[in-house]
Amino acid sequence: MAAMSNLRHLKRGEVGPPPPAQDVLRVYGMKFCPYVQRLKLVLTAKGIEHETVNINLAKKPKWFLAKNPRGKVPVIEKNGEILYESDITSEYVDEVYPGRRLRTSDPFRRAKEMIALGDFTESMSGIYGFIQTSNDKKQNTHLIQARKGFAKFDKILQTNAHRYLCGNQPGMTDYMIWPHLERIGATRPEILALYPAIQVYFGRMGEDDAVKACRHSDELHRQFIDGYKSRNWVYDLGTVEEYRFVSSTGGKLKSKM
Ligand SMILES: N[C@@H](CCC(=O)N[C@@H](CS)C(=O)NCC(=O)O)C(=O)O
Incomplete structure (x- = not known):
């Protein structure tokens, strides 16, 4: 459960992952997205196990757009249900998973x-x-x-x-x-x-x-933002890991996520 996942960002034309296994929480994210990081901070603070699929936002796969018509990350998926938006997904996982309650009750x-x-x-x-x-x-x-x-x-x-x-x-x-x-x-x-x-x-x-667990080095942030400035988005920066799909039709997405 690496916090900001190093998995390669999947792009248009690439086959999507099989659905998450029963009861597994999946996050669709992007390694440098501050909104994904919000959710990852909440998941990490509460110790919630999850897997991640990273999306190339400059070349979004059609199967990703079908999950979130707004076309943005983060998206969460579990047992066939989907939610998106960083604040909504963060509040949701805070409420439904055990662990320290992060939302102020007063x-x-x-x-x-x-x-x-x-x-x-x-x-x-x-x-x-x-x-x-x-x-x-x-x-x-x-x-x-x-x-x-x-x-x-x-x-x-x-x-x-x-x-x-x-x-x-x-x-x-x-x-x-x-x-x-x-x-x-x-x-x-x-x-x-x-x-x-x-x-x-x-x-x-x-x-x-x-x-600490979700933080990137200053240097890695600067590299990503430099690409952003020149409209040349490079998502697979720093350590990059590959997916290992067990099957393309279903089952577990096997990877260190
Ligand atoms: N309001 C959204 C904003 C999320 C957002 O802007 N994510 C960016 C990446 S950092 C994105 O998915 N951009 C793709 C796009 O706008 O097409 C949230 O809070 O989740």
């Missing part, structure tokens, strides 16, 4: 977390715009947008009574935020340095076991 605290997530999310299109362009003028516009959300998020963290947004251990909202912070830390650490509370939070999240 309605008021949960509502405050949603406000923090909203402020953080406000800066995301700015951040990804900034990371992906080399044009100075465009970078500046994106940075202005990113800073608005970050300043609000930093203020929330300053007055937060706990080590993490969700308490003294990372919870659901922390895991929804972390994948984006990881990418900013890897590519633009100077932005994080502008916000003292975000920087402390970043360091604390980095100590969490699930975060």
Whole structure:
């Protein structure tokens, strides 16, 4: 159950995997997707066994589009049922699998977390715009947008009574935020340095076991984002493992996932 699976990304024209075996949870993902990482953090924090099939999102197989008409990862499949969207799948597995409950149960605290997530999310299109362009003028516009959300998020963290947004251990909202912070830390650490509370939070999240298990090196992130900038998406970067299908019609997908 490697956290961010190293399995090769399957593309259009390639035969799809057989359905998952009875009661096996399967994640359709992409090694560098922050939304897949959200779900993987939740699965890892709760110790939920699962297998992974990685999808080449630049050349999506038809059989994948049939599973999620939105064409996005993550998707989960179990016993013939399918769900997608990182927040929906994460909440679902948190609720139906045993283990530490990651969603905050107190309605008021949960509502405050949603406000923090909203402020953080406000800066995301700015951040990804900034990371992906080399044009100075465009970078500046994106940075202005990113800073608005970050300043609000930093203020929330300053007055937060706990080590993490969700308490003294990372919870659901922390895991929804972390994948984006990881990418900013890897590519633009100077932005994080502008916000003292975000920087402390970043360091604390980095100590969490699930975060460690799902984390890519800064160098690997930079390699992937460089491809992204030049519109040359390379998904099979770093360690790459091959699938071993037992049969094309059914049965277990045999692989270290
Ligand atoms: N709202 C979705 C966003 C997921 C998403 O954008 N995933 C990207 C990869 S990081 C994707 O599948 N992109 C393919 C596409 O948009 O065609 C979620 O939270 O799961």
